[in-house]
Amino acid sequence: MIELKNIRKSYKTRHETLEVLKGISLTVPEHSLVMLLGESGSGKSTLCNLLGLLDTATSGEYYLNGIPVHTLSSAERTKLRREQVSFVFQNYNLIPTMTAFENIELPLGYRNVAKKERLAIVENALHSVGLSERAGHRPAELSGGEQQRVAIARALVMNPSLLIADEPTGNLDRTTTKEIMKTLTEAGRKKTIFMVTHNEELTSYADIVIRLKRGEIEL
Ligand SMILES: Nc1ncnc2c1ncn2[C@@H]1O[C@H](COP(=O)(O)OP(=O)(O)OP(=O)(O)O)[C@@H](O)[C@H]1O
Ligand SMILES: [Mg+2]
Structure with missing residues (x-):
């Protein structure tokens, strides 16, 4: 479960303080698929970065599965992020010199998963995003949608x-x-997205739709 209580985020620039999130409160039960909408600049990516433990709020409380994230040190936050969170970015962030297979396998290596087990997990992930036949392709040899599916498979093998x-x-x-929504909704039965x-x-x-407008949740 995710709980946010009056989360605020502001950025200080040279001349002013910009309030980007102005008191966000929400509760999200486990295994929900949450969609975040709102016009450009409304604070969606800022909120994602806070939720994903890449950044911290200026004030407010954030509980991730009962853990009070707002009280953690930077090192503790990083540890929690590595254990619990995966990201899919719009620009895929795949490694250009590696094949689809190798890109998906990469995070498993960081976790010291044995080679044989890695093979099975990656093959299963490739199958689940419909790319078994493209395992040996590098990103440049894949379409945009295929690259995005590789990025999703890579995020899912971490089982965040x-x-x-x-x-x-x-x-x-x-x-x-x-196709991508199908992959995500199937995955979503076991995690919060x-x-x-x-x-x-x-x-x-x-399951839940959140609309942001200038840093506030629109009701
Ligand atoms: N590091 C930063 N320093 C200063 N201002 C920032 C910083 N990051 C974001 N902002 C500002 O915060 C506001 C919200 O940005 P954010 O990226 O969260 O918007 P968004 O809703 O994701 O927009 P988009 O749909 O265009 O991706 C923007 O006005 C942006 O200029
Ligand atoms: Mg954005």
């Missing part, structure tokens, strides 16, 4: 309790978007 996807279907066509989108149609997949 929380998956943050900031516009994962941003540049994709309807068919590919549908926060997904940013500009696409109103996708809200039909969501």
Whole structure:
């Protein structure tokens, strides 16, 4: 479960303090698919970075599965992030010199998963995103949608309790978007997913829809 209580985030620039999140409170039960909508600059990515433990709030409380994140040291936060959170970014962030297989395998290596076990996990992940036949392709040899599916598979093999996807279907066509939503909703039965989108149609997949407007939740 995720609980935010009056989360504020401001950025100090040279001349002013910019309030980007102005008191966000929300409760999200485990295994929810949450969609985050709102116009450009409303604070969606900022909120994702806080939820994903990449950044800290200026004030307010954040409980992730009962852990008071707002009281943790930076090292403790990093540890928690590595254990519980995975990200899918709009620009995929795949390693260009590695094949699809190797990109998905990479995080498992960091976790000291044995080679034989890694093989089985990666093959299963490739299958689940429909890319078994593209295992040996490098990112440049994959379409945009295929690259995004590799990025999702890489995030899922970590088996995070929380998956943050900031516009994962941003540049994709309807068919590919549908495939990706299918992968995410299937995965979502076992984890909480926060997904940013500009696409109103996708809200039909969501358990919870959050609309941000200038740093506040629109009711
Ligand atoms: N590091 C930073 N320093 C100063 N201002 C920032 C910083 N990061 C973001 N902002 C400002 O915070 C506001 C919210 O940014 P954010 O990236 O969260 O928006 P968004 O809702 O994700 O928009 P988009 O749909 O365009 O991705 C913007 O006005 C942005 O200029
Ligand atoms: Mg953004």
